[in-house]
Structure formats: structure tokens, C-alpha cells
Amino acid sequence: MRTTYLGAALVTAAALTLTACGGSGGGDGDKAEQAAEVSGGNTKPGHAIVLDRPKAKPDLVLTDTDGKKYDLVKETKGRPTLVYFGYTYCPDVCSLVMSNIGIAEKKLPKAERDKLQVVFVTTDPARDTPKRMRSWLDGQGGKDFVGLTGDFDTIQAAARPLGILVEKPKKEKDGSITVNHGAEVVGFSPKDDKNHWIYTTETTADQYAKDLPKLVKGQNP
Numbered sequence: 001m002r003t004t005y006l007g008a009a010l011v012t013a014a015a016l017t018l019t020a021c022g023g024s025g026g027g028d029g030d031k032a033e034q035a036a037e038v039s040g041g042n043t044k045p046g047h048a049i050v051l052d053r054p055k056a057k058p059d060l061v062l063t064d065t066d067g068k069k070y071d072l073v074k075e076t077k078g079r080p081t082l083v084y085f086g087y088t089y090c091p092d093v094c095s096l097v098m099s100n101i102g103i104a105e106k107k108l109p110k111a112e113r114d115k116l117q118v119v120f121v122t123t124d125p126a127r128d129t130p131k132r133m134r135s136w137l138d139g140q141g142g143k144d145f146v147g148l149t150g151d152f153d154t155i156q157a158a159a160r161p162l163g164i165l166v167e168k169p170k171k172e173k174d175g176s177i178t179v180n181h182g183a184e185v186v187g188f189s190p191k192d193d194k195n196h197w198i199y200t201t202e203t204t205a206d207q208y209a210k211d212l213p214k215l216v217k218g219q220n221p
Helices: 093-105 110-115 130-139 152-162 205-216
Strands: 008-011 014-017 034-036 061-064 069-071 081-086 117-122 146-149 185-188 195-199
Touching: 061 152, 081 093, 081 152, 093 117, 093 205, 110 205, 117 130, 117 152, 130 146, 195 205
Parallel strands: 008 034, 081 117, 117 146
Antiparallel strands: 008 014, 061 069, 061 146, 081 185, 185 195
């Protein structure tokens, strides 16, 4: 499988480069440009981007890795939540992001780990079955991570208001599958269930470990 990286987000007057992974071609760079306003937060590579106009969690109901209905708004209400849109066949970026979060989460005290919700939403639902996602997430160190799959249009509609690029998987002539998607991690505060923070693929496990204790409390890192 080949990989391409797409996208840029406009952060006030400055441009912040965001990443996406997938197969060859099939991506439209213009579609990846989303407006995001920050409130003077740290925009150094890997650090949290603090949004000036946070939005509520999307109304998203999908199927989890136990084959049960999962209502994102209901299940994560009042809990610190990280949401990532990706896919298990991703050759590099998705596993890097999820494993970094998994490493950082393990450094939290148990009480804080129990509060934190990490949700992985597949952008390749035709191939990402609940069983496959469970095995893959466990392999990234996320045995308590939630994996969701379901109707592609529903997934795409949920990602759009968050500024996350998600394009329908495309089969290429050589048989490979192109899956283009934004690779940002969106952080929702337990105080108001809105997306106050964004992390990029440059965020390391150490940076997540530093920030998570604050996110759990609903504080800006």
C-alpha cells in the first residue's frame, strides 16, 4: 500500500500543517483546508492547539468492537475524550498516533485512566470489522480504547464539522486501496463536552503524557 500526506489547516493568520495518510493519489489538497482559530495557545510542533471556538461532540452512533451500538455523545458525556479518525490498514501514521496515546495513557494514575475515553473511528468501515479493530487497538496498547465502525456517510458527516478530512476509500487500478483522512486527534473537555484541543502527528508520547493530566481535568495544557 502506498501512502500520501495531505492537508493544511489555517490557524488565525498562521498556517499549521496537518497530516493525512492513505494510498496513492486520490486526494484533493483543497479539501483538506479547514479554518481553526486558536486563543494564543502553544502552536509549536507537537504541542496542543487550543481552539478559540470549540464545538460540541458530533451526534455519532456507530458499532463498537463488541458489536454493540455506541452513542458517542451519551457514552462520553462529562468525560475527557480523545477522538481519532483513521483505519487499521494504515501503513504508518495511524498506528504511530494510537500507540503514542497508549504509551501516555499508561502513565496516568488509574483513577484518571478510568475517566479518559480514547475513541478510534474507522475511515475504512468496509474492511475494519469490530474484530479486526479490537485486535489492532490492543496491539497499539489500547485495550481500553473504543473502536467504532459503521456507515461511511455517517462517519464522514461526523468528521466534517470538526474540520477533519475524510474521503471515501477508493480502489486503484493496481488493486491497492486509497484511504485519505485527516490525522488530527481532537480533544474534548469534560467540563462542556466541546473540542478545545487538537494534536497533530508530530505529538510524541512524552508530550501526550505531559498534557493528559490537565486534559482529564478540563484544563488547557
